[in-house]
Amino acid sequence: MPRTPATASQDRSAVRSLLRLWPYVRPVRIRLFAAAFVAVLASCTGLVIPLVLKWMVDGPVADRDTAGVWLGALCLLLLGVAEALLFGLRRWLVARPLSHVEAEMRADLYGRLQRLPVAFHDRWASGQLLSRATSDLGLLRMFLAFPLTFLLVNSVTILFGVVIMLLQDWTLGLVILGPAIPVVVVCVYFENRYAVVARRSQDQAGDLTTVVEESVLGIRIIKGFGRHRSQALAFRELSSTLRGTELHKARLLATIWAVIVTLPEVAIGAALVLGVVQVADGELSAGTLVAFLSTALALRWPVDSIGFLLAMSQEAATATERYFEVMDEAPEEPDGHGGRAAASDGGLRFDGVTFRYPDASPDSPPTLDGVDLHIRPGESMALVGATGSGKTTLTALVPRLHEVTAGRITLDGEDITAMSREELRSRVAVAFEEPTLFSASVGENVLMGAADGAGAVELERALGVAQADFAHALPQGVETQVGEQGLSLSGGQRQRLALARAVVGQPRFLVLDDPLSALDVHTEAAVEAALRQVLADTTALIVAHRPSTVLLADRVALLSDGRVTAVGTHQELLRSNTEYAHLMSGEPSGTQFGTQFGEQEADRR
Structure with missing residues (x-):
């Protein structure tokens, strides 16, 4: 059975784990920061669209100004194009540097594996090392490309969006903010449980990789002894275990997503009813309500994605831990650390x-x-x-x-x-x-x-x-x-x-x-x-x-x-050492046989 040499720490911190990536990110930090700034700018551009809608509804639409409507439509089109171009620029900025980060980390891991002592390789299953060099590094590249940026972008977007809604109507803004506390509580609870399951899943994937590798390398033994059914059964059991863990992850993610999506939707519905009542009473303009609801809807994706981004961040944190479990292993002792004085004997x-x-x-x-x-x-x-x-x-x-x-x-x-x-x-x-x-x-x-x-x-x-x-x-x-x-x-x-x-x-x-x-x-x-x-x-x-x-x-x-x-010499030991003669003869009474054999070989030489 494959061995998983390390398990998740109980006092782990996802942030502390992910901060260990900084030495690899540091050389490309300018492009990553630029990509984050561009993404924030693109997201904030999207928040301008509701303000344009407010102007259109309260202005040209109310005044039946056709020219104004076309002007507003042109502004909306330009804002949409600008948002799309900015997000495209963000992807271009991160693609090359992140592939470089992944390549550097993989090269460092391979170099460390070459320097680790043989005892380390005797202790670790090869599939565990392969999964760290492939799937785990893939998870880290995805985290740096998407969740890392959008955790920041979505946070800034939500902050600006809430400010805009409060400025438009503070009562409706408070209604929208109502679910914030329960969502935060659920996210904290979700993070702790998901971290354990994510680590278990990645370790089990490493075990499965070991089974596949050993089956391929030992295919002659498997076929020679007709063990393909038992090997297939062992693989199916491990695969089923991994499937169960993945389903557990899916259930946790579905739970958090259900909470994160449902509560804000309920809040938006409540704000809509309250806003319509205020418009009917003349306390709120129709344009302000449209802008408010448009802003709230624009914040749906940043809010809904929190669970998904947290899940990817936890998987990246466990991948980072698994990567540095190998990198933190002590390599072979430094060369030339000082031996005793040289002896006079050669050889x-x-x-x-x-x-x-x-x-x-x-x-x-x-x-x-x-x-x-x-x-x-x-x-x-x-x-x-x-x-x-x-x-x-x-x-x-x-x-x-x-x-x-x-x-x-x-x-x-x-x-x-x-x-x-x-x-x-x-x-x-x-x-x-x-x-x-x-x-x-x-x-x-x-x-x-x-x-x-x-x-x-x-x-x-x-x-x-x-x-x-x-x-x-x-x-x-x-x-x-x-x-x-x-x-x-x-x-x-x-x-x-x-x-x-x-x-x-x-x-x-x-x-x-x-x-x-x-x-x-x-x-x-x-x-x-x-x-x-x-x-x-x-x-x-x-x-x-x-x-x-x-x-x-x-x-x-x-x-x-x-x-x-x-x-x-061979002949001396054959004559004088019973154990040696026995080893050479392969017989319990090897001394006599071994002596005779030694004499014969001496004559041959």
Whole structure:
């Protein structure tokens, strides 16, 4: 089930949340302020129309002045055209800057996601992050384009309209103002309840996005196990939950709209009856009543839209909160924050390294506990251990995908925390057991591991080492697009391309996490033969599960329950360590078998 890592805060403030958008709005504030001013001017232009009607009714119409009527009609036409042009100008003013704001926010979010530690990505569902980068930012752009402006415009319009009505007849004006207090009370109540439901809806939309993404990426598993009905049922349940939340939002919005629309309509009806009585008694001119009612009707949209604008503002506030939940996450520790004094040993050294995952229980044992290991310059060391012993975690610490909890790791005597990540990762190349390829060409995927400027020569060399010459037989050769996750290739082909990516830059340090697990016997032998030439010029740590991979290394370290329990050559450990012999043989009585196997392999080498 998708995880929603954050929930709405009980003491949230929509205004406080939305104010966090100011750094992004500030560069385009002049155009936004100009757009707001133009919109206010257009709205106020509309309020002049009732005054023209008053003049026409009490003047030319009452006096049967045809020329005056045509003059009034021309004024009304010009006012209408001016209002339309001003609103069009407002839209033109906001279109470009708001698309820029959205693009900047999306770029910042993507950049922050790249800088956040791996532990963050382990904790968050990808669909939640995708929904923040797409639908949430779309809501914010809509808020800046429409509700933000028209909350101001409609407030100013209502204020001026009420002043005009009070000046025309204060008794009728008080009748119109009667519903103001109940409307305000209902709006406050509505805002608090709608905020909770809006947040729930956006989180559920993120969960639904996660399900869709996982279903697309795992379509082979779903089809292979015939689980499409159960997946469809899970999707339908989440979709139904989201539908229920959206209906709840609709009911809340309908309630507030009903109150906001009904009370002013009743007030207008009452003002109409009272005004007609005053006209009949000669206390009010017909023109004044027409102007008063026209003004009241002109205020219907600004008043009626309050609920709609508040709803959009609340959704924008929750979208802002969700956006800054990611932006407020602490990125990886700053580069070069100061390591200990450099040691005299070269190569790769683990010195008392302890590691516990950030979300692990404080009472649980650490994943790695006091690991001491030294891989000499130019040496290859195989890392062997049972499943769950911490091998992959240890390799992830070298390029600082995770930060050590205690102890330190040095490269050629320099603490890795004392160098920038860019420098560290230029020295260390990695290949993981689960190869990840991107929606790009074969060549682009491989050259991601090389420095800028690398070309065909480096690509061909890396493909040769990884025995990935199959790339030339693809429809467009190395320019062939491999597709999302590289699923158009076999597991062995993906693994060979990942290995090519690791060696293309001729790194000084190489970390390989069981890089040959998906290869057949013959391909594995060919890759090993080429890889030995690469390992002769680099310092390497190789996670190995099979004896053939272990034989690539000069020495072997046995990792057991997060500790290095033995270090030696393959033959030494086979003879002296029962656990190692068992791991190599796969049999309970692995010592005798493993010793025999070691002697045979020694003869082969």
